[in-house]
Amino acid sequence: MIADDEFLARISQGSSFRILKADPAAALDSFSMLPPPEKAAGQFDVYCQDQNLGLTIRNLRPKCGFSDDQVGLGRIIFLLHLSGKRRIELGAHSYELAEPTLAIFYHPPGLKKRSVWSDDADEISLTIGMWPHGLSSLCDFSAMDLPGISSISGDRSDVFWYARPLPYTLMSATENLFHHSVDRRVAKAFITAKSTEIACLSLDTLLTDGSFLVRRDVAVDRLERIRTLIEASLPNPPSLCDLAATFGMQPQDLSVEIREGLGVSLNQYITSRRMERARTLLESENMPLKQVAYKVGYCHASNFCTAFKRHFGRPPKNYMRLC
Structure with a gap:
């Protein structure tokens, strides 16, 4: 784990999005990332407690074609792409997201990931990020069991990526996060529990996929x-x-x-x-x-x-x- 200020700095490194905290003096629980207003409307809402399990809800409406970069922290990413279009360039590969998709990948520390949107590519998606060691504490599984994760350097061109059509169980699990109306006093616990559920369901999808094995x-x-x-x-x-x-x-x-x-x-x-x-x-x-x-x-x-x-x-x- 790293200091909150450093965590925020790393998240925004290389990005044109602006970080906005509801209360600058508050602990690192939630914040928003706002795109350049001339390029897009909408925002990314980020929820994270103790940094291990971070949830990002994207609702982006591009006004023109543009791209944004994010430098890797060395985290496992569970991406549920619900609607819209986005191209992700990671290492030596490029991935098109145009249909509801589950993607699981590793974003090595220091490696740039570029997201590219066109002017007709409104996006709604949900991302959960975890430190690799967090998987071991969450379930009986180690991130080192996935190819291309151990001994990774920031200039690696071929990193772990898995994608498949979004299963209905995961699509249903996201509904409560997008449309929840729980009391604010239990909101943090609710978001953490739902994020954990989605991460576990995503991992189960991966580990029971015969084509992946x-x-x-x-x-x-x-x-x-x-x-x-x-x-x-x-x-x-x-x-x-x-x-x-x-x-x-x-x-x-x-x-x-x-x-x-x-x-x-x-x-x-x-x-x-x-x-x-x-x-x-x-x-x-x-x-x-x-x-x-x-x-x-x-x-x-x-x-x-x-x-x-x-x-x-x-x-x-x-x-x-x-x-």
Whole structure:
């Protein structure tokens, strides 16, 4: 989390929109962003508490074609485009929003996102922004499970983007936010609860979309994560069922993906990595065979020696470091 003044400064960085707070001395709860009056009417109403969950309601009526830039903060964005037109240019890609659409994307820190409107492109939309770590506190899901989010720099040209026609459940969920009449004393709690609901429904849409699960970038990232998980737990690696549950897939589908991506089955890959780790230990450490076997997941040295010789064609003692 960053200071409120810095948060506001970052939100408006590069933008021609003017920030207007109802009470300049009040805490950062809500404010408006006003477009240049000669270019558009309407405004963006922004509601945010503790910065983790920020809701923006856009109602924009362009008077001419114009664009506006926003520099990324490193947040996950859930965009519900309800009506109108807008083009989003992000990294090396351009996305047209002309129909009711759900878009989920990552806006890396320092990366410019350009929104482009034409003079007949009135827009009504709703956006929820979250810090990546906020997803973990909200639900049993990490933003790092999405491709192109970990280790991102501001000049990255290919960032995570997912879009599909807006589901009816999400369209209905937005209605209460646009037309609510709750008492002002519970308004903050209501907006937070509805924003959380919409974020969860959006994420559920993503994670249950079969076409998303088989996207090439998602599959490549999934294989990298599987490699990392196995490397970090060779003595007791995750099973196929464990990994399938982690990624929300059927075990048989993940098994096929692993074999196609790695060229071997999961068990064969685990055995190969165990043997490579064991050889490294034998060559670099003055360590008894039994201890080496244990470190790579074998309870009995005899089973380890058999597997090692089958893999390398020579027994492990041939690789042992001389004292």
